[in-house]
Amino acid sequence: MTRPATFALPGDITTLTGGYLYDHQLVQALRDQGRSMQVLQLPDSFPTPDAADMAQAVDQLSALPADQPVIIDGLAFGALQTEALASVRAPIVAMIHHPLAQESALPAELADHLLRTERANLTLARHVLVPSPHTRDMLIERYDVAADRITIARPGTKARQHPQVPKADPAMILSVGILHPRKGHDVLVQALGMLGDLEWQAQIVGNPWDDAHVGQLCDRIARSAMGDRITLAGRVSDGRLQNLYGQASVFALATRYEGYGIVFDEALSHGLPIVSTTAGAVPGTVPADAGLLVPPDDAGALSDALRRMLTDAPFHKARVKAAQQAGAALPSWDDTARIVARVLDSVMDAPA
Template sequence: MTSPRPAAFALPGDIATLTGGYIYDRRLVEALRAQGRAVRVIQLPDSFPTPDDRDMDAALDQLAALPPDLPVIIDGLAFGALDSRGLARVRAPIVALIHHPLAQESALPAGLADHLWRTERANLALARHVMVPSPHTRDMLIQRYDVPEDRITVVRPGTDRPICRTPATPGQPPLILSVGILHPRKGHDILIAALARLRDLDWQGVIVGTPWDRGHAAELQAQVGALEIGNRLRLAGQVPGEALQELYQRASIFVLATRYEGYGIVFDEALSHGLPIVSTRAGAVPGTVPPDAGILVAPDDPQALATALRGLLTDPQARAAKAAAAARAGALLPGWEEAARLASAVLEGLAP
């Protein structure tokens, strides 16, 4: 039996970083290796997507040194920001992995957003193939970035089944759980404002997420203090895997007030734990959260988010029905071996 073709996987910074995109990258590499494929991880400078000249040159030199018979998957956080002329020097067949286009990130200055749109569009024309986590991202690349549909493969994230296969065991008062990096795009400020509107109800809340930067994390903590809900809402920061699984098991509702998602791996986590979901109609969320398992509202609307949460908190039957629907959907989610199968087909389909 022929061994799978070796490949490289290039990404900025540490692949063990605990954010959705990095978790996707790490689990995909692990799954490809489990199928017998040798995968070399290349750590590019962690300053992407806004590297200085030295880091840009270092990244391009690393990629240009790859042999022409070694396919390389380049994570979109770096790929979309690489200098196009330098990227054209890379001899290795390039597969771009676009979690979501860089120009769609929240809180970007207009000039930077325009630069990233132009750069990523030019770089996508240089890629032999493109992998994306959702049909939403695929459609965006076709419509806004002129990528031919036959050069895109949707590789949906895999999902790990909870160690405990019993339904979630929520306690009292109900625990509202949110998981997402402390970044403006995740809308934690909207969630905090929404929870402040629910002071008359009995609940506890936890927001789990690695700080994007100290300033934004401090702003969120100050908002919690100013609204006087610090005794009920905890910004937990980065939480180890086992402790996070315990939070999922104890939770009654999962909520993420995101302003945009290219996929949103945490929604699959919530579904696999049988949790009803409250989120927004942003990006790929409507295609990820089944209608009977959640409630989606407009982004940047704390009152609408509060109304959705209030409905689930005050109607146990409705909450139980959505939890059951979430558990059914979660049981059908693919594992990482399926993601690796699709990625392998892409790699094997690249002509030498």
């Protein structure tokens, strides 16, 4: 009989971003393995809650029983008041997708506050879960977390029948990622603007982060000489997304930082060669023979990589084969859940 546990996170667990997708799939896989998992929805204003939302989150966590562990998603964990977190009776496991202070475009004062808060809060966690070696190394080097307190639980891939759809003509470049400055969609649009002599089309899929940034992307596309070939699709249904993966010939994401990047595994599972950046965990997630990685914020290098994928047929074919092989070897969410289940049980068996 497995012990019950709680997963606490801000907002709706079905939100369409990589971190929430991870949390949702993990909870479902743990339930499928027979573990009772309660989802505790904290206020969605984290990581910058007002006083009322902070108090509500503290009250919710403080009400959890002392004999059941709680996994707290990093979006809330790193921003909670340290003194209040110390009063939580439930054994705490932190889920750090990537540290809050490392988010791009943060005001310096906020980044400093989050760095200090997250560092202090990590001392209160019985154990820490991360999605990648990159995030583990960052917590060791920048946050002084002992290596033996961290477990890597790499994201799984969802078993599904990929739609048998023909490849788009002209070749489709697919980008998937929340419409947020960190994902570098602006750099991708700039890079695509340098490929006017080639035949291609592009789809950018992602949940809007805020209206202002979406407006900036729309304006950038409208001003691009290649704007009529670029579709900012925004949020789409899962069925539509699977069709786009099937129709695409290249996956591209000009990300400025990734703690892991679940979309890369999704692309590999569809046998798509990848053009991305060397930011964060990307080099450890994308096999070297399955794609091309360039420095972040280098639209020229990104454009050159896309050009080679579109024009060098033998090179593209070899990357497709490597992506297919890598995709076939990816872990399942059941594998991820087994790793997390061992952590939950060890936390309860170990002395406080």
